[in-house]
Amino acid sequence: MINCQDCVKALNPYLDRELSDEDIAQVRQHLEACGGCLHVYQFQESLRRLVRVKCREQVAPDALRARISVSLAIERTRLEQRVKRRPAGPSLPAD
Amino acid sequence: MNAEPAARARSTTPPPLEAAATRARFEEEALQHLDALYRTALRMTRNPSDAEDLVQDALIRAFRFYDRFEPGTNFRAWLFKILTNTYINSYRRKHARPQESSLEDTEDFFLYNQLRDETGDRATDVEDTVLDRLGADAIQRAIDQLPPQFRTTVQLADVEGLSYADIAEATGVAKGTVMSRLFRGRRMLQRALWDQAQAAGFTTGSKVHTAPRASGDGNGVVAQQVNGSGSSTGGTAR
Numbered sequence: 001m002i003n004c005q006d007c008v009k010a011l012n013p014y015l016d017r018e019l020s021d022e023d024i025a026q027v028r029q030h031l032e033a034c035g036g037c038l039h040v041y042q043f044q045e046s047l048r049r050l051v052r053v054k055c056r057e058q059v060a061p062d063a064l065r066a067r068i069s070v071s072l073a074i075e076r077t078r079l080e081q082r083v084k085r086r087p088a089g090p091s092l093p094a095d
Numbered sequence: 096m097n098a099e100p101a102a103r104a105r106s107t108t109p110p111p112l113e114a115a116a117t118r119a120r121f122e123e124e125a126l127q128h129l130d131a132l133y134r135t136a137l138r139m140t141r142n143p144s145d146a147e148d149l150v151q152d153a154l155i156r157a158f159r160f161y162d163r164f165e166p167g168t169n170f171r172a173w174l175f176k177i178l179t180n181t182y183i184n185s186y187r188r189k190h191a192r193p194q195e196s197s198l199e200d201t202e203d204f205f206l207y208n209q210l211r212d213e214t215g216d217r218a219t220d221v222e223d224t225v226l227d228r229l230g231a232d233a234i235q236r237a238i239d240q241l242p243p244q245f246r247t248t249v250q251l252a253d254v255e256g257l258s259y260a261d262i263a264e265a266t267g268v269a270k271g272t273v274m275s276r277l278f279r280g281r282r283m284l285q286r287a288l289w290d291q292a293q294a295a296g297f298t299t300g301s302k303v304h305t306a307p308r309a310s311g312d313g314n315g316v317v318a319q320q321v322n323g324s325g326s327s328t329g330g331t332a333r
């Protein structure tokens with residue numbers, strides 16, 4: 001079984017879901033057996049959650065969403081006109 | 096917002112129906128990531144109006160280059176990559192001299208140790224600590240105090256939940272660099288969160304760890320000098 005030092009070292013990649021199955025099993029096994037490491041793990045996990053949940057309260061303003069939709073519609077029209085024009089003449093510059 | 100204009104085109108060559116449909120799909124898919132892009136842009140520019148312009152510019156670029164996107168690869172990581180590049184090309188100059196923070200590097204489990212000292216107790220959940228009283232704005236200010244490359248990396252990992260590989264793609268660095276930035280960035284973030292809690296008057300602020308303490312005080316499980324995930328603590332390899 002891995003020791004405490006290896007376990008705490010692996011906590012961040014463990015929380016990031018970046019460990020191999022084998023390493024995940026090792027960490028879990030250690031956490032089940034070691035109250036101290038489990039404590040640290042739970043704290044770190046809740047800290048991550050706090051940062052994630054609170055920061056995600058911030059969302060893009062509706063006005064931005066609307067503005068981007070308009071910009072993309074304009075871009076799309078431009079693109080379609082270019083496609084339409086292309087076959088007509090020998091080589092009209094694209095824009 | 097649909098393929099109507101293209102359907103009416105009736106040009107002599109294959110109508111650009113397909114292109115129009117593809118582009119309509121782009122908008123639908125890209126706007127699903129708007130909140131994440133906006134939040135990340137805010138961390139990059141630290142200014143709402145610049146963040147809005149940056150996201151809009153990035154999405155227009157993404158739209159124009161959509162045919163270069165390889166289906167099957169991660170669309171979200173691709174959008175973040177364009178956001179990063181747009182920021183570097185157009186906005187970074189404006190923010191050329193961001194006030195660099197003077198966050199001290201600290202230990203791996205700074206907050207855990209700090210709060211244990213504060214309360215004489217070991218909380219298993221930050222919800223039971225003063226940190227829970229920090230609002231979203233305070234947490235965002237804490238992230239904003241990180242130096243830029245750490246800030247974006249921490250934001251993408253800890254708020255937006257991107258994998259190391261996707262962050263590497265999005266920020267144009269090697270995966271090992273992502274890992275070392277995360278390792279150091281998270282340490283700095285803990286310090287910055289603590290500073291926010293102190294600034295808000297939530298803590299006594301009397302005791303702050305400045306150096307790793309010797310283990311063997313009965314709580315040795317929190318190895319203070321553990322290095323991060325196989326990467327050197329030394330710094331950010333480029």
